[in-house]
Amino acid sequence: MAPAYPDDKTAKGPGVDIDQRTHQADKDGKFRRQSSSFRDVISVDHPKFRPEKGRYVLYVNSGCPWAHRTLLMRKLKGLEEIIDVVFLHWALGEKGWYFKNEGESVAKDPYYGYTLLREFYFKADPSYDKRFTVPVLWDLKHETIVNNESSEIIRIFNTAFNDLLPPAKAAIDVYPEKLRGEIDQVNEWVYNKVNNGVYKTGFATTQEAYDENVYPLFESLGRLEKMLSDGREFVMGSKLTDVDIRLYPTIVRFDAAYFTLFRCNIKMIRYGYPNLHKWLLHLYYDLPEIFKATTFLEQLKKGYASTRCGITPAGPIPLIMEREAAL
Numbered sequence: 001m002a003p004a005y006p007d008d009k010t011a012k013g014p015g016v017d018i019d020q021r022t023h024q025a026d027k028d029g030k031f032r033r034q035s036s037s038f039r040d041v042i043s044v045d046h047p048k049f050r051p052e053k054g055r056y057v058l059y060v061n062s063g064c065p066w067a068h069r070t071l072l073m074r075k076l077k078g079l080e081e082i083i084d085v086v087f088l089h090w091a092l093g094e095k096g097w098y099f100k101n102e103g104e105s106v107a108k109d110p111y112y113g114y115t116l117l118r119e120f121y122f123k124a125d126p127s128y129d130k131r132f133t134v135p136v137l138w139d140l141k142h143e144t145i146v147n148n149e150s151s152e153i154i155r156i157f158n159t160a161f162n163d164l165l166p167p168a169k170a171a172i173d174v175y176p177e178k179l180r181g182e183i184d185q186v187n188e189w190v191y192n193k194v195n196n197g198v199y200k201t202g203f204a205t206t207q208e209a210y211d212e213n214v215y216p217l218f219e220s221l222g223r224l225e226k227m228l229s230d231g232r233e234f235v236m237g238s239k240l241t242d243v244d245i246r247l248y249p250t251i252v253r254f255d256a257a258y259f260t261l262f263r264c265n266i267k268m269i270r271y272g273y274p275n276l277h278k279w280l281l282h283l284y285y286d287l288p289e290i291f292k293a294t295t296f297l298e299q300l301k302k303g304y305a306s307t308r309c310g311i312t313p314a315g316p317i318p319l320i321m322e323r324e325a326a327l
Contacts, residue, residue, distance in 0.1 A: 037130060038145040039152060042160040049139060049146050051161045053082045056146065058153075059117065059136040061097055062104050062296035063090040063303030065195070065249035066150040067135040071294040072245050073157040078169040082161055086110065088117055088134065090296070090303040096132035103299055111140065120145065151187075154242055174242040183236065186243050193220035195250050202262025210263065218266045221273055228275035233282065244283065251280050252295055252320065257304040260313045270321055281323045295320075 042049045042056070058074060060067035074083060086109060089100040097117040101107035108115050112123075118132040124145040137146045137153050147153050155175060162170040175183060197217035204210035224247070227235060235243045250258075251269055258264040269277050283291040297319040305312040 037128070038124065038136075038148045040146050041152070042146060042156050044163065048142065051164060052141075053164055054084070055139060055141050056083050057111065057138045057140060058083055058085045059088065059120065059138060060085060060134050061088040061090050061303070063300040064134050065253055066133070068249035068294060069150045069245055070135045070137075070153045070157065072248065072290060073154040073174070073242075075290045075294060076174070076240075076245075077157050077161070077172055078165060079157060079161060082164055083157075090299040091306040092303065097134055104296065151191075151246065154245055158242070174240060174245060176239070176241070179236060179239075179241060183241055183243055186235065187246060189220060190224070190243065190247055193217055194224070195246060198250060198254070198258045198262055198264050201264050202258065214264065214266065217264060221267070221269075221276065225273045225276050228279050233279075235279070248280070248283055248291060251276065252284065252291075252297075253300055253304075255316050256297055256301050256319045260315070261304045261308050268316070270316075277321075281321070284320060285323050 040046075040049055042051055044050060058070055060071055071085070074080065074085065087104040087106060088097040089102060089105045091098075091100075095116055095118060099106055099108045099115050109119075112119070114120065116132075117134065117136065118128075120136060120138060121128045121132050123143060133148055135150055135153055136148050137156070138144070139146050147156065158173060158175055193216045197213055197220065200213040201210060201217055204213060224235065232238065234240050235247060254264065254269045259268050267273065269280065284295065285292070301319065302312050
């Protein structure tokens with residue numbers, strides 16, 4: 001059953017009343033992710049968006065892996081006192097993401113009193129006619145969306161606010177210049193085959209579309225497993241990079257949601273990929289203030305179930321293994 005929404009008086013562009021929960025695959029059975037529409041940056045020399053404390057708000061929910069990336073970077077860089085975060089409810093409704101007071105989420109937006117994420121999209125662009133996605137980086141000064149592309153928001157967080165941070169936090173750089181070429185290469189296939197691959201598999205509505213994506217997904221997990229086979233601490237070696245930031249939200253969700261609800265069920269991470277599993281547990285348990293603190297396993301599992309059949313699977317138990325049990 002769809003959540004009950006208050007009446008919203010926002011403008012409506014063409015196509016925006018398509019049920020946001022079910023409008024996933026195209027007519028050929030293949031899922032194609034929409035391109036993000038707001039792609040601006042924040043920088044000290046930007047004519048409109050400059051770094052300021054208290055000016056920007058990050059809108060997320062606790063289930064979305066794309067939003068999770070930005071939460072990780074906000075924690076890693078120590079931006080909690082500079083950029084506010086507002087959680088929407090973990091479930092996706094027919095009108096998109098909505099506010100409801102449960103867990104980390106709030107009953108309504110504290111700045112505008114909105115009840116639906118799409119109200120921000122229409123405030124930024126009254127003719128907006130695409131899906132209403134998180135994360136959203138909002139500018140309170142100009143009352144518009146700066147950016148809704150997660151990969152670009154984490155790059156903004158990586159450097160844009162360094163002048164406002166203590167030296168130790170400003171020095172953190174997950175996209176160092178000398179590694180950018182290698183990072184970009186890895187991110188490209190990880191995004192296409194893994195991050196987005198689970199969705200192309202899970203939202204496929206034909207056998208052909210499913211087969212076309214499920215096998216490359218697991219081949220790519222095997223590729224990551226091999227990369228981590230030399231005992232390296234992080235995917236790119238001894239340094240945490242945005243490859244880890246982008247990959248972790250997918251892998252921590254894999255056994256809990258993608259294996260069960262998205263039919264990504266050839267292997268589980270915990271039993272099929274020992275090196276990748278060790279990497280996952282290392283981030284979760286050894287850097288808990290960043291990774292564990294931003295991971296809401298029960299909510300994300302319920303959130304994925306709400307977009308499928310509405311029934312939350314019982315397992316796996318536990319949702320993430322204790323490290324001692326995994327050794």
